[in-house]
Amino acid sequence: xxxxxxxxxxxxxxxxxxxxxxxxxxxxxxxxxxxxxxxxxxxxxxxxxxxxxxxxxxxxxxxxxxxxxxxxxxxxxxxxxxxxxxxxxxxxxxxxxxxxxxxxxxxxxxxxxxxxxxxxxxxxxxxxxxxxxxxxxxxxxxxxxxxxxxxxxxxxxxxxxxxxxxxxxxxxxxxxxxxxxxxxxxxxxxxxxxxxxxxxxxxxxxxxxxxxxxxxxxxxxxxxxxxxxxxxxxxxxxxxxxxxxxxxxxxxxxxxxxxxxxxxxxxxxxxxxxxxxxxxxxxxxxxxx
Amino acid sequence: xxxxxxxxxxxxxxxxxxxxxxxxxxxxxxxxxxxxxxxxxxxxxxxxxxxxxxxxxxxxxxxxxxxxxxxxxxxxxxxxxxxxxxxxxxxxxxxxxxxxxxxxxxxxxxxxxxxxxxxxxxxxxxxxxxxxxxxxxxxxxxxxxxxxxxxxxxxxxxxxxxxxxxxxxxxxxxxxxxxxxxxxxxxxxxxxxxxxxxxxxxxxxxxxxxxxxxxxxxxxxxxxxxxxxxxxxxxxxxxxxxxxxxx
Numbered sequence: 001x002x003x004x005x006x007x008x009x010x011x012x013x014x015x016x017x018x019x020x021x022x023x024x025x026x027x028x029x030x031x032x033x034x035x036x037x038x039x040x041x042x043x044x045x046x047x048x049x050x051x052x053x054x055x056x057x058x059x060x061x062x063x064x065x066x067x068x069x070x071x072x073x074x075x076x077x078x079x080x081x082x083x084x085x086x087x088x089x090x091x092x093x094x095x096x097x098x099x100x101x102x103x104x105x106x107x108x109x110x111x112x113x114x115x116x117x118x119x120x121x122x123x124x125x126x127x128x129x130x131x132x133x134x135x136x137x138x139x140x141x142x143x144x145x146x147x148x149x150x151x152x153x154x155x156x157x158x159x160x161x162x163x164x165x166x167x168x169x170x171x172x173x174x175x176x177x178x179x180x181x182x183x184x185x186x187x188x189x190x191x192x193x194x195x196x197x198x199x200x201x202x203x204x205x206x207x208x209x210x211x212x213x214x215x216x217x218x219x220x221x222x223x224x225x226x227x228x229x230x231x232x233x234x235x236x237x238x239x240x241x242x243x244x245x246x247x248x249x250x251x252x253x254x255x256x257x258x259x260x261x262x263x264x265x266x267x268x269x270x271x272x273x274x275x276x277x278x279x280x281x282x283x284x285x286x287x288x289x
Numbered sequence: 290x291x292x293x294x295x296x297x298x299x300x301x302x303x304x305x306x307x308x309x310x311x312x313x314x315x316x317x318x319x320x321x322x323x324x325x326x327x328x329x330x331x332x333x334x335x336x337x338x339x340x341x342x343x344x345x346x347x348x349x350x351x352x353x354x355x356x357x358x359x360x361x362x363x364x365x366x367x368x369x370x371x372x373x374x375x376x377x378x379x380x381x382x383x384x385x386x387x388x389x390x391x392x393x394x395x396x397x398x399x400x401x402x403x404x405x406x407x408x409x410x411x412x413x414x415x416x417x418x419x420x421x422x423x424x425x426x427x428x429x430x431x432x433x434x435x436x437x438x439x440x441x442x443x444x445x446x447x448x449x450x451x452x453x454x455x456x457x458x459x460x461x462x463x464x465x466x467x468x469x470x471x472x473x474x475x476x477x478x479x480x481x482x483x484x485x486x487x488x489x490x491x492x493x494x495x496x497x498x499x500x501x502x503x504x505x506x507x508x509x510x511x512x513x514x515x516x517x518x519x520x521x522x523x524x525x526x527x528x529x530x531x532x533x534x535x536x
Contacts, residue, residue, distance in 0.1 A: 004373075031342055039342050047406060048342040049373060120341060157421070158414055159341025223417055259413045 003043035007052045014061040014141050017054060017168050022143050024052040025165040032056060032168055034077060034116030037108045054168075062115070062170060065089055070176050073139075076115020076169045081106070083114050092176035095183035095203055099130045102185060105193045115169045118154070121161045121224075123259070124195035126187065128155055128225035129217030133201040134174045142167040155224040180212075181205045182287030186276040187219070190263060196220050197263045198272040200228075200252070202280035204240070206288040211235045214281065221256040221273055230254040231277055240285035249278035292399040292416045296427035300434055302361055302386045305393035308434060309384070310356065310363065318429035320422055330356075335372065340418060345407050346372045361386035376405015397423065 009024070011017040017032075024030035031050040033039055042048045056062055062077035065086045072092055074083060083089055084100040103109055103117070103126055117127045118138070131138075131151040138149045143166055154162050163169060177183075187199040199219030205212045214235040216228040234248035253270035260266045298305040308314060312332060316324045324334040331352035338345050349369025356363050365382040381400040386393050399419065410418075 042342045045406075046373065048344045050342070050344075122341075157417060159343070223414070257413075259411055261411050 001044050001046055003040070004046060004049040006043075006050055008055065009052060010055045010057065011059045013059055014168070014170055017056060017059050017062075018141050018143055018166065020052075020054045021168060022166045024054070030054055030165070032119070034119070035079060035112040036116075037104070037112035038116070038120045038122070056168070067092075067176070068173075072174045072176055074114055074172050074174065076119070076171055077113050078115070080104075080109035080112050080114065080117070084109070093134065093174050094177075095133065095185060095201055096127075096130050096174065098183065099126045099185035099187075099199075099201055102126060102187050102199075114172065118172065119161060119163060119169050121155050121159050122195070123158055123223050123225075124197075124220040126185070126196060126199055126201075126219055129199060129219040130185065130201045131172065131174075131217075132225045132227055133203050133215045133217035135215070137173040138162075138169055139171040139173060140167050141170045146170070148173075151225075152227075158223045177203065177205075179289045180207065182284040184280040184283035184287070186280040186283075188272050188276060198258070198269050198276060200273065200276040200280040202277065202284040204235070204281060204284040204288060206240070206285060210237055210239050211285065212237075216252070216277060216281070218252070218256065218273055221253065221258045221269060223257075223259075226256050228252040228254075228273070228277060231281075235281065240282065242282070245281045245285070246278050249274050249281060252277035290401050290412050290415070292401060292412065292419055293396070294399070294416075294420050294423050295394060295396045296423055297389070297431075298393045298395060298427065298434065299391070299431050300393065301391060302388040302393045305386055305395070306358060306361060308430065309386075309395070310353070314433075315426075315430060318426050318433065320425050336369070338418065338422070340414075345374075345376075347378055348372050349378070361388075371405055374405050376403065376407060378403045378407070395427075 007024070009020045011020050021030055021032070029050050030052040031039060031048070031054070033053045033055040039048075039053075043050075056077050059077070061075075063075040064078060065072060065074050065083070065088050067073075067088060072088055074089070074096075078086075080100045080103050084097045086097070090097045100109070100114070103112065114127065117125050118131060121128060128151075130136075131154075134151070136151045138151065138154045140147050140149060140163060142164060149162050156162060182204045184202050185199065186202070187196045189196060196219045198221060201217035201219070203215040205214075214232045216231055218226040218228055228251070230251035231248045231254075234251055235245070238244040238248070253273045256270070256273065258266045258269035258273070264272070298308065300308070312324065312327055316322070319336070321338055322334055322336040324332055326333040331350060333348075333350045335346055335348045347369030349367060351365055351367030354364050354366050363384050365384070366380070367382070368377070368379045370377050379402045383398045383400075385396045387396065401415065
């Protein structure tokens with residue numbers, strides 16, 4: 001279908017983007033166009049009818065991966081393909097590269113962006129759970145200011161984030177992780193390239209043979225990405241044996257409220273979370289040195 | 290489908306009753322809604338609900354079919370039609386007021402029947418959206434009541450604190466009150482984009498809306514994936530074409 005009519009603005013910088021959102025976003029009907037891999041289908045299906053699209057495609061200041069001391073800063077408009085093939089990301093944030101390589105298909109990954117995926121905040125999207133696992137920091141530009149928001153406070157509900165109508169996500173800061181960290185993204189889908197029915201993003205740090213720290217993000221186990229905190233606590237200080245990991249993973253669904261839909265009921269998703277957490281943690285622990 | 294919510298108004302039940310049934314007073318508090326006409330117990334208006342990039346607006350009427358002041362119970366029936374689509378929504382909203390010390394707990398049961406694209410959204414999402422709307426409605430209402438000179442102002446800090454509105458969404462799908470309330474608080478604090486005004490009736494309609502699944506619509510087949518409301522017996526002519534393409 002042809003999208004409904006809208007005005008089109010193409011800012012050249014972060015400041016212009018914020019100004020455009022301030023001008024057109026006050027009535028709440030301006031939308032930011034990043035890679036368009038979710039927004040354009042919405043428009044074509046006429047599920048949304050924004051009055052203005054603010055296209056960040058040629059705006060400077062949103063793009064690329066760079067190092068800042070012990071942090072990687074990834075521009076919001078960096079495409080999935082660029083993220084998963086970035087040497088910096090692969091070297092320091094392998095979990096993100098791995099999870100990003102499971103997002104949809106190559107065509108989507110060449111257009112879709114890291115920041116777009118996070119701002120869209122689809123509960124079944126893979127990257128929000130990864131951001132939670134990393135305790136990522138969102139860098140948000142608004143009128144006359146730049147602010148940061150931790151991932152734990154960024155995702156508020158179904159497709160709802162802490163971004164105000166006149167704000168835009170500029171970049172995401174991820175901690176660089178050393179080789180004592182192992183990682184694994186486990187994703188269960190019904191058909192290849194579809195959305196995760198459940199996904200588990202695991203980061204495990206080993207020290208003296210035991211798990212010193214575990215961070216586990218859950219995809220599609222609620223309206224926001226969750227952390228499996230009970231499992232994280234149960235793993236801390238334990239050797240990553242099959243039994244220890246299995247008993248900790250049995251707690252993975254605690255405190256979650258997964259949806260029931262055509263792909264599976266809530267209890268099935270809870271089961272998936274436990275199984276995938278066990279697999280992800282074991283695989284992550286194997287990868288540590 | 291049936292949705293359950295509740296909120297608290299910081300005045301005794303008789304006052305709460307008067308406020309809640311005073312359309313002119315509560316209308317500005319309903320996010321996303323505008324009332325165009327009021328005729329007795331019936332009113333006409335529109336409501337726009339947004340969820341991320343997805344928007345649905347309805348135009349329709351609602352009327353009080355029961356106002357039992359002694360029993361502190363009211364029933365509101367609403368019917369709406371999508372302004373940009375073929376979908377419809379109808380809701381029967383039953384409100385009950387429960388007296389607490391100096392405040393009133395209001396429980397709201399909504400019987401919802403929706404057709405068209407928003408029917409895709411499962412009850413979990415619809416309940417979340419509705420709870421969110423009601424939360425902001427209740428917060429706005431409480432602010433207005435406490436700011437209004439016609440009602441007693443709290444004498445002490447404690448009382449003032451006690452008058453802060455609390456909202457919880459209880460749902461039949463087993464989600465815990467705690468986590469739901471936590472979500473709502475966050476959203477309430479930060480505030481969703483848009484939404485502006487409306488009335489409690491439209492709250493029901495609002496529930497109706499929900500959201501769509503365009504997400505899955507990344508193109509091709511993916512639309513299929515999300516028919517959470519498959520079992521809910523809603524008519525979805527829109528889906529007929531999609532379903533035939535399912536693997």
